[in-house]
Amino acid sequence: MDLTPRTVxxxxxxxxxxxxxxxxxxxxxxALLGGGVIVTQFLTSAxxxxxxxxxxxxxxxxxxxxRMRVQGVVEQNSVKHADGGTTFTLDFxxxxxxxxxxxxxxxxxxxCIPIIAHGRVVNGVFxxxxxxxxxxxxYVEKNSTRIDASNKxxxxxxxxxx
Amino acid sequence: MARQSGTGTSATxxxxxxxxxxxxxxxxxxxxxxxxxxxxxxxxxxxxxxxxSIWTAYIAFxxxxxxxxxxxxxxxxxxxxxxxxxxxxxxGVLFVAVSLVTGSxxxxxxxxxxxxxxARLTSTAFLFITYVGYLAVRQLGGTHRQRARRSxxxxxxxxxxxxxxxxxxxxxxxxxxEASVANPNAKVALDGLMLFSLFLGLVxxxxxxxxxxxxxxxxxxxxxxxxxxxxxxxxxARRNEAGx
Numbered sequence: 001m002d003l004t005p006r007t008v009x010x011x012x013x014x015x016x017x018x019x020x021x022x023x024x025x026x027x028x029x030x031a032l033l034g035g036g037v038i039v040t041q042f043l044t045s046a047x048x049x050x051x052x053x054x055x056x057x058x059x060x061x062x063x064x065x066x067r068m069r070v071q072g073v074v075e076q077n078s079v080k081h082a083d084g085g086t087t088f089t090l091d092f093x094x095x096x097x098x099x100x101x102x103x104x105x106x107x108x109x110x111x112c113i114p115i116i117a118h119g120r121v122v123n124g125v126f127x128x129x130x131x132x133x134x135x136x137x138x139y140v141e142k143n144s145t146r147i148d149a150s151n152k153x154x155x156x157x158x159x160x161x162x
Numbered sequence: 163m164a165r166q167s168g169t170g171t172s173a174t175x176x177x178x179x180x181x182x183x184x185x186x187x188x189x190x191x192x193x194x195x196x197x198x199x200x201x202x203x204x205x206x207x208x209x210x211x212x213x214x215s216i217w218t219a220y221i222a223f224x225x226x227x228x229x230x231x232x233x234x235x236x237x238x239x240x241x242x243x244x245x246x247x248x249x250x251x252x253x254g255v256l257f258v259a260v261s262l263v264t265g266s267x268x269x270x271x272x273x274x275x276x277x278x279x280x281a282r283l284t285s286t287a288f289l290f291i292t293y294v295g296y297l298a299v300r301q302l303g304g305t306h307r308q309r310a311r312r313s314x315x316x317x318x319x320x321x322x323x324x325x326x327x328x329x330x331x332x333x334x335x336x337x338x339x340e341a342s343v344a345n346p347n348a349k350v351a352l353d354g355l356m357l358f359s360l361f362l363g364l365v366x367x368x369x370x371x372x373x374x375x376x377x378x379x380x381x382x383x384x385x386x387x388x389x390x391x392x393x394x395x396x397x398x399a400r401r402n403e404a405g406x
Contacts, residue, residue: 031298130275140199
């Protein structure tokens with residue numbers, strides 16, 4: 001039996017040219033580029049120091065007027081809305097920091113909830129342009145027979161501080 | 163004569179019915195019977211999809227790695243292991259995507275933002291990209307055995323990301339909350355029916371994964387057989403030409 005390479009020349013009888021699979025190659029290249037972008041974005045965002053309230057002005061990287069992320073708990077009865085902005089006090093390890101935010105924080109922002117504020121300290125006040133609300137890993141059923149609307153915030157406060 | 167159609171068997175059909183019932187039960191528990199969270203309100207219901215999705219993705223990628231290791235270490239190197247690895251990888255990518263989308267929605271409603279370059283979110287996105295790359299590498303061409311060898315090596319490297327994703331919330335300061343059930347303190351932080359709904363979601367999604375992976379690997383077996391048949395036909399044609 002002869003299985004040596006053939007020399008077919010008639011039109012229409014040639015085997016189809018081997019197709020290179022471009023789509024998987026493009027996806028692999030896209031995945032490599034996407035991975036690079038993800039790592040770069042993570043490292044870029046990590047440039048802003050992540051400080052607790054009690055570390056502001058104390059820990060290296062958390063002092064001066066440099067941009068940072070500050071974590072703390074919104075102090076009870078400290079939230080005030082005025083002129084389109086929001087002011088409140090952040091509390092952590094018995095240290096406090098006044099925060100002025102240019103807008104209305106979204107999410108489940110409320111008193112006694114932990115947040116992360118992005119910004120910088122100016123004249124002793126943390127001027128923030130971005131707020132992210134943290135929520136704890138505890139999930140408590142809202143039970144109308146146990147907790148009514150009037151003490152909802154107090155209940156949330158006890159959950160978060162407890 | 164029994165007629166075989168599709169990739170199902172009586173066992174997978176029974177499993178499929180069970181999955182449908184469990185998903186219906188999850189919808190009822192998650193949307194109706196379980197209470198709102200005292201802080202997050204109804205938003206908490208996203209958890210019943212978000213957490214089972216990433217849990218299933220972990221299982222899927224774990225299976226991909228195990229099957230890849232068995233393929234590489236086995237003496238006969240059965241391609242069935244490679245097909246299971248590929249099927250689990252595909253479904254794992256799907257579930258990570260669901261987890262990212264639902265997590266983003268949950269983040270908007272609770273954190274106030276769809277996305278932050280936080281350790282947990284970033285590592286999960288990286289995991290997604292890695293396994294999309296794994297699936298693309300499987301499609302690069304060559305013989306089935308070349309496909310199996312290169313993708314098995316990649317799967318064994320990619321699985322190393324899973325501990326990084328899971329423990330990212332404890333390794334770095336993170337906006338994402340720590341685990342409520344599988345945490346180092348072994349302290350469950352969910353009230354009664356919330357915990358049940360979450361558990362039901364985990365079981366339902368795991369069974370859904372089993373159902374999907376069984377069908378997908380059978381479809382892959384048919385694809386491989388079809389491709390092999392094409393090669394056999396080409397060789398037969400050449401032999402016929404040579405003999406003519």
